[in-house]
Amino acid sequence: MPNYHIWTIGCQMNKAESERLAALFEENGYLSVDDVADADLIVINTCVVRQNAEDRAVHKLQNFKPLKKARPDILIAVTGCWVDSNVEKLKTAYPFVDYFFKAGECPPWLDKSRWSQALPKQPEPATYVPIIHGCNNFCAYCVVPYRRGREKSRPLSEIVCEVKELARRGTREVTLLGQNVDSYGHDIPEKPELADLLTELNGIDGLYRIRFLTNHPKDMSRRLIQTAARLEKVCKNITLPAQAGSNEILQAMRRGYTIEDYRQLVSEIRREIPDAGLVSDIIVGFPSETEAQFEQTVKLLTDIKFDTVHLAAYSPRPGTIAVREMADDVSPEDKKRRLTTLETLQANIVTEINAQLQGKIVEILVEGKQKGKWFGRTGTDKLVFFSDSANHMGKLVHLMVEKTSPWSLQGTINY
């Protein structure tokens, strides 16, 4: 039996695509192996959103060159956002790679009709379901629209059928994915919205939880917020990247909202969904960002108190508007310092938020076992560990929170 190995870096969309590739390979008789030395097929799923992700992927790829030399029969394939339209150029630069295929496309040696219907590998309790591919936004710093193309929504009925099948196989939680889930459906004749999709999915037997990400502050609707608040299976967790706290920077980033709009939206979410977990992405050191403008991001984090903030230093991406029109003029030292400032601030904020859960009862969906302890997440996306001899896999469990930290909670079972 041939063996396959998939190496993945990057966003949830990449993880979702790797899970689907794995399922297709297994359907074709391949077995998964952890050690590349045992593999007959290696797939590298790349990310280019920042330079360091790109460097890691290319470094990984270079590592496979001697392997291919020693075993020419091994198949090496590269996918993800590193693969651009100029495949010929990539083939010339990396002759030891057998196949390049773009993010989200079917591997060229497999049947295309199977790819569009591929489900993630195995019945995991929680999995990702892409609902809209690509992005139409062209934020000045971002390479994603250049690599993943324009928005394309999947038909609502196709998603509902897929989630029904996943639930039948034992999936209890789905996370609906898109670069901007608020755009879902605008390119379909019936114009379904995310709120309609959530309503349909909420009725699926055997499915316990529904998450969705990423929301765009310029597009998130009141109807969506109210629908998410009302539907019992929709987790009270919203991923709403602010990117910066200064209006000048938001404008230069071409984000399409002001910081006042953003704060207003957060108030509305908190009014409709009390105790909602809030997640944001922030970029520090975008071209021209002054110390005073950075301080406005510090203020945003201090005021809003997000549960999670994904922090990144601006990384110039070839071909983007920012690279074409602006100089990368914030020094690496200033970027690093701003990053550390926010990391420290956010660690303090989340320490405080999580400490408030001490002694409270939380509900988690058990996703697995690590070092002898069960783990799962709350609806607000807090990771919780607990010990118990019974099998809790895929079950909703109530826990009393005994210990908290910025990264995870420890609980005991509460029958």
Ligand code: SAH
């Ligand atoms: N569609 C999502 C996320 C896309 S990329 C959104 O609109 O938020 C994921 C995150 O990577 C972004 O939110 C942004 O914070 C970060 N990012 C994207 N391009 C970047 C760049 N050139 N430098 C640093 N961070 C970047």
Ligand code: SF4
């Ligand atoms: Fe990139 Fe902006 Fe699209 Fe997100 S919305 S993928 S940040 S261009």
